Amino acid sequence: MGTQAYAWTDGRSRPAAGDPENGGDGRHDVPWLATVQSVLDLLPGMSGYLVPEVDEAGRMIDLIWAAASPAAVTPDGPHGAQLIGLAMSRHQPEVIAGDRGRTCQRVLDTGEPADLGPVRIGQSDFTVRAGRLGPGLLITWQRLEATGPQAGAERLAEVERTLAAEHDLAARLQQIILPIPAEPIDLPGLRVAVRYLPAGQEAMIGGDWFHAAALRDGSVLLAVGDVAGHGTQAATTMAQLRHALRALSVVTSDPGVLLEHLNRLIWELEADDPELAATAVIARFDPRRHQLVWAQAGHPPPLLSRAGRTAPLSRPAGPMLGVVDGARYADAVIDLTPGDVLLLYTDGLVEHRQRGPDVGLDTVIAAVDDAVRSAPEQPLAEMLARLRRANPDDDTCILAARPLGRPRAPGMIKG
Known part of the structure; x- marks a missing residue:
């Protein structure tokens, strides 16, 4: 032996x-x-x-x-x-x-x-x-x-x-695995707040994760992801994806390229867990140009609140992580200026066994609109307070961000 x-x-x-x-x-x-x-x-x-x-x-x-x-x-x-x-x-x-x-x-x-x-x-x-x-x-x-x-x-x-x-x-x-900041954090040109809502199940560790960090070139990298399932296997995979993203961002900050690398990682991990499935959205914010480049892998698109109106961004192409070997992930580009609010989230926020995802999305959009109207100077805290209800079936991770500075004149959502 x-x-x-x-x-x-x-x-x-x-x-x-x-x-x-x-x-x-x-x-x-x-x-x-x-x-x-x-x-x-x-x-x-x-x-x-x-x-x-x-x-x-x-x-x-x-x-x-x-x-x-x-x-x-x-x-x-x-x-x-x-x-x-x-x-x-x-x-x-x-x-x-x-x-x-x-x-x-x-x-x-x-x-x-x-x-x-x-x-x-x-x-x-x-x-x-x-x-x-x-x-x-x-x-x-x-x-x-x-x-x-x-x-x-x-x-x-x-x-x-x-x-x-x-x-x-x-x-x-x-x-220990996913420390959540208790207060909003300021990054170059951007204020970010995070909320994690565990599923209504006892003693369960989930696979939802986030990332928010400044890069060496002065830009900011944001991400939210979701590994299917609960328990230590989902949490282990979540930690591997999160740490891999942090390491890869030293080499490249292109969201689509980063997702390609994470897709290859999931393919490697599937050798031990064939049922492994994960989604993610990654965005890079350039505070000098007030520009956001983002890509997604089978993940709900971010919500953008601008001039009192909230809507999901048009989603660029990109399959779930681990589904297509050698998959490519397209980037999309939008302006993100003072006065805007960006919301990245996992599907537990909008999907619920007692309602369809469209109903859930409409409820979230209404909550975001109300939060921005009620507290235009501090919308992040108000928004997270209104979205605090946990989903009994699934974990939820929410990342809200707003550019710092004076709001611009109202405009239309692009992208």
């Missing part, structure tokens, strides 16, 4: 945890592992984060403790921090070899949480549940108490505390 390793969030293979010869101690190189441990420190009862040790074929052969709650304990005595780096096969070999081991593999493959069945530790019985988190499993043990109204209430309260902690963990991970 070849070298045993487990996959981490950055796609590299690491030595098996607890293997000092190879440098593995179960704690290093996972950027958010300290956050996982800090959340587990607050969880009531027994909880642990375990990473799989795999063979050359990528199948799990063991589980290694990478983080543990203070109350976590094994049948042979180690507890809390003493568990870090230990293999599950050492104290519960039947878990790895039996049906529960196969269930753990299924959770890792599909991302669907599963019950591992009741287990006895000492004189107590526990129900065990596993869910995928990043490259590993978040496993919780809940003691089975005597029946009765009081016992039921206690169990319900513990479940609620656990769910609240899991939701807090998801929110912390989202903030």
Whole structure:
């Protein structure tokens, strides 16, 4: 059997945890592992984060403790921090070899949480549940108490505390992967505000992302993108696209060319995830010429508010990322001058299971028009306040931008 390793969030293979010869101690190189441990420190009862040790074929052969709650304990005595780096096969070999081991593999493959069945530790019985988190499993043990109204209430309260902690963990991970500025930020010639609205689902990390940064030539690069799905796989792909865009912008700032590169990246990633799908819109603002060049990949077009009227821009050609190998993405050019407001967004803002996208778009346009009329001097804050309602089915990322300076005379929308 070849070298045993487990996959981490950055796609590299690491030595098996607890293997000092190879440098593995179960704690290093996972950027958010300290956050996982800090959340587990607050969880009531027994909880642990375990990473799989795999063979050359990528199948799990063991589980290694990478983080543990203070109350976590094994049948042979180690507890809390003493568990870090230990293999599950050492104290519960039947878990790895039996049906529960196969269930753990299924959770890792599909991302669907599963019950591992009741287990006895000492004189107590526990129900065990596993869910995928990043490259590993978040496993919780809940003691089975005597029946009765009081016992039921206690169990319900513990479940609620656990769910609240899991939701807090998801929110912390989202903030680490995609930090959202709390206030508008000023870039060369442009003020930008961002709002992220997670879907109305508990403990879910999404694939929506944004980018807003000044370039070395004095222009500004803006982007919003959406990776299909939820969970750590979508969040991982989102982070790869966002970081790739930042690196590529050092070489080129042409939006269409940048999308061509991101399309090639998605094609590479589809080797591991054939169902991968993503959209994006990228724009470059030149503050000296008050000009915006933009391109899109299967993404909703930006909205432009000018002289009291909001309308979507005419969308240049460009397929979704990862759909057409070697796809080309056309650029479009518009003027963007003081007094204008530009809105980039993901489809969660306009699509809803209880209404069609056209109705959703009309609602957003009306909200933008009202915001600009109500607060013409500070439209960004007013606009985001009016668009704060979350979509229960999908995440939403909104990026609003307005050129700085004195408004020009009213004109027509071009492009």
